[in-house]
Amino acid sequence: MPSASLFQLCLFAVLLSSCQSPEPPKHAPLPPAPAPVRHANNQHFKANLATNMDPGVLSILQDQSGYYWFGTNSGVYRYDGQSLIVFTTEDGLYQNQVQNIQEDENGDIWFGTGGYGVNRFNGDSISTFNYPANAHTPENAWRIQESDLWFYAGGGVFQFAQDSFRYLPFPEGKATTHHPYKASEYGVYSSLKDKSGALWMGTQAHGVCRYDGKTFTWFTEHGLKGPAVLDLYEDSRGNFWFGTNGNGVFQYDGNKLRNVTEERGLTNPDFIKKGKQGPGTLARVWAINEDVAGNMWFGTPDAGVWQYDGKELHNYTTSDGLSDKAIEVIYRDKNGELWFGTNGDGVYKFNGSRFSKVVF
Numbered sequence: 001m002p003s004a005s006l007f008q009l010c011l012f013a014v015l016l017s018s019c020q021s022p023e024p025p026k027h028a029p030l031p032p033a034p035a036p037v038r039h040a041n042n043q044h045f046k047a048n049l050a051t052n053m054d055p056g057v058l059s060i061l062q063d064q065s066g067y068y069w070f071g072t073n074s075g076v077y078r079y080d081g082q083s084l085i086v087f088t089t090e091d092g093l094y095q096n097q098v099q100n101i102q103e104d105e106n107g108d109i110w111f112g113t114g115g116y117g118v119n120r121f122n123g124d125s126i127s128t129f130n131y132p133a134n135a136h137t138p139e140n141a142w143r144i145q146e147s148d149l150w151f152y153a154g155g156g157v158f159q160f161a162q163d164s165f166r167y168l169p170f171p172e173g174k175a176t177t178h179h180p181y182k183a184s185e186y187g188v189y190s191s192l193k194d195k196s197g198a199l200w201m202g203t204q205a206h207g208v209c210r211y212d213g214k215t216f217t218w219f220t221e222h223g224l225k226g227p228a229v230l231d232l233y234e235d236s237r238g239n240f241w242f243g244t245n246g247n248g249v250f251q252y253d254g255n256k257l258r259n260v261t262e263e264r265g266l267t268n269p270d271f272i273k274k275g276k277q278g279p280g281t282l283a284r285v286w287a288i289n290e291d292v293a294g295n296m297w298f299g300t301p302d303a304g305v306w307q308y309d310g311k312e313l314h315n316y317t318t319s320d321g322l323s324d325k326a327i328e329v330i331y332r333d334k335n336g337e338l339w340f341g342t343n344g345d346g347v348y349k350f351n352g353s354r355f356s357k358v359v360f
Helices: 009-018 042-048 269-274
Strands: 057-062 068-072 075-079 084-087 098-103 109-113 117-121 126-129 149-152 156-161 164-169 188-193 199-203 208-211 216-219 229-234 240-244 249-252 257-259 287-290 296-299 305-308 313-316 327-332 338-342 347-350 355-357
Touching (some): 057 327, 068 098, 075 098, 109 149, 149 188, 199 229, 287 327, 287 338, 296 327
Parallel strands (some): 057 098
Antiparallel strands (some): 068 075, 098 109, 109 117, 156 164, 188 199, 208 216, 229 240, 249 257, 296 305, 305 313, 347 355
């Protein structure tokens, strides 16, 4: 939903037109899906053992086996409760910047990397999935399937479903490019498959798109169109939250779209105009999650973390033990604990009153 992450979003909007398109992955065609694999413990990968983790944490996942995965700017790390291992481009990653981590129904772990790369770890090795940059995808190719996975792409999304990997650009008249590896205003920076099965996509500059399997619905009001939408979240009450890089956090209850930041007077116009940081504001929301009590949490790059109980907002900063680095990801694990990944100072947890850094 910065520094070294997400293509340096602070400057991306300005430099978009001059960005060079990364070369698509040059790997073998899509291999057949493997049989379910039980992931070996870290000692199985002795050559990959690490003593320290890159402090730039962009994504977090706890898998079915209970292992924790941390996507960073220099590879993906796995923690088994005792030791760390790291996988990088030397092990098959398309790029070392791992922005997104997912797990499929077989227990395989998938990584979305910088340059719109997509990788799968089957418990033994990492494979790369690619799509021919010049291939034509018909508009009727769009469909949602059970247990499918979605990944960011230049003018739409990549979908993996039933052993098939394909690129789905937004329909004609919307996408400014149908090249999957070329940055555009309709490039997808965040995605969410909701409880009803609909797909939500946050774009670089055109707000949020919802696809229900038949219809595309665009949400652009109240300043949602313009800044990059870096995170999407569906809470336990069925509300949807959108975090943007400049115009704050939005809530959609199924009927009405609200700009919560604007309503609370926490905007930062100087960021849009001058790129100025905004301590004490809620204009740049890069990460969203919900705790077990139903409170919403918003991570920012310049104003710490905000907690929202539906009525009051509380701001946590360095005075509460939190890092002064950008909050890239907020993740809730199977025990209900929240993990806060920073871009430069590792991972933090909250004990109910203060934050503390996680030591591996």
